[in-house]
Amino acid sequence: MTLSISDTIAWFAETFGDAPGQAHDAEREKLMQIVNARQSLLEIETKLTNQGEHSVPDVVQKVQAQLLKKITLEVAKLDAAIAAMIKATAHFVELAEIIESVPGLGKGTSAGLIAGMPELGQVSNEVAAALLGVAPYDDDSGKRKGERQIKGGRRRVRNLFYMACMGAATRHNPVLKAFYDRLIAKGKLEKVAIVACMRKLIVILNIMISRGETWDPSRYALS
DSSP states (O other), X not given: OOOOHHHHHHHHHHHHSOOOSOTTOHHHHHHHXXXXXXXXXXXXXXHHHHHHTSOOOHHHHHXXXXXXXXXXXXXXXXXXXXXXXXXXXXXXXXXXXXXXXXTTOOHHHHHHHHHHOTTTTTSOXXXXXXXXXXXXXXXXXXXXXXXXXXXXXXXXXXXXHHHHHHHIIIIIOHHHHHHHHHHHHTTOOHHHHHHHHHHHHHHHHHHHHHHTOOOOTTTTOOO
16 A cells, blocks of 8 residues: 555645744754654654555555665665664764663664653653653543543654553563553553653653763662
C-alpha cells in the first residue's frame, strides 16, 4: 500500500510543524525537526509492517517491501545526522551521556528528550511530568472521586518515551522492572503500570540532569 498525498502532507506537517518555539536555540530546533522526521518514518514503518501481516495481493507486498527497505535507509541517514549534531554540541553531549547511562534508554530516546524537553533539569519534578504528559490529574466532581488521569503534554516525546520505558520496565532496567512488577502484582493494568514507570523515570532524569549525575541504581530505588 503506497502512501497517499494526505499521508505525505500529514508527515510534513507533523515533522516540521512541531518545532519548539525557542528561536534562540536554533541547533535544538534543527535537532527536533530531524528527530521528528525519524519518528514519523518509524511510525509509517510500523503501519506498513502491520499491514503486511494481513493477506494482501503480491503486488502490494512488493510495494510494501520496497517502501520498508527505503525507510530503513532513510532512518539510518537521519540517525547519522542526529549523532553528528549531538557530537558537535558540548551541552548535547553532556545530556546524552546522562540520559543514556540509564539502562534501557538509547540514543534515539536521548535525542528525543534533548530536543523535545530542554526544560529537564531546570524545572520541578511536577512540571517535568506535566510537560511529558504523565502527571495525574483529578477527575472529581462534587463528592464524586474520579480516577486519576493523564492529559496534555508533548505527544511525540511521550510516545517515544513510552516505547523506551516499556522495554526498560519489562526487560532492560532492573530497578524499573522491579517497580513495574510490583504494580502488576497489585493488579494494575500493563499500560497503567508503564505510565507510572514513565512518571518515575522522567522525575529521576530531571534530578540526574539538574545534578549532572549519571545513573546509580542504588540511589534511585523505586518504592
